[in-house]
Amino acid sequence: xxxxxxxxxxxxxxxxxxxxxxxxxxxxxxxNFVAVGENKxxxxxxxxxxxxxxxxxxxxxxxxxxxxxxxxQQYSRIETNxxxx
Numbered sequence: 001x002x003x004x005x006x007x008x009x010x011x012x013x014x015x016x017x018x019x020x021x022x023x024x025x026x027x028x029x030x031x032n033f034v035a036v037g038e039n040k041x042x043x044x045x046x047x048x049x050x051x052x053x054x055x056x057x058x059x060x061x062x063x064x065x066x067x068x069x070x071x072x073q074q075y076s077r078i079e080t081n082x083x084x085x
Contacts, residue, residue: 002076006065014061014080021047021065021076043070048077058082 002024005017012020018036025033025046036047052063058081066077 009065010060046075
């Protein structure tokens with residue numbers, strides 16, 4: 001499901017994508033995942049958000065979702081189309 005989120009992010013709503021990513025990270029073995037915004041420090045977040053600089057009319061809530069690794073842990077970045085100006 002996580003790969004489908006990355007490949008077809010325009011088919012999901014923002015809230016649906018965040019919920020699916022939270023569930024994914026909660027179900028990982030030895031997971032100490034807490035909900036988005038609950039961590040004390042930014043670098044502990046497993047789901048990050050950024051804003052698309054594109055000025056065109058967006059076709060969906062999100063531009064793309066990428067999955068990366070930091071300090072041996074996987075994390076996801078969602079680039080949104082609605083947190084701008």
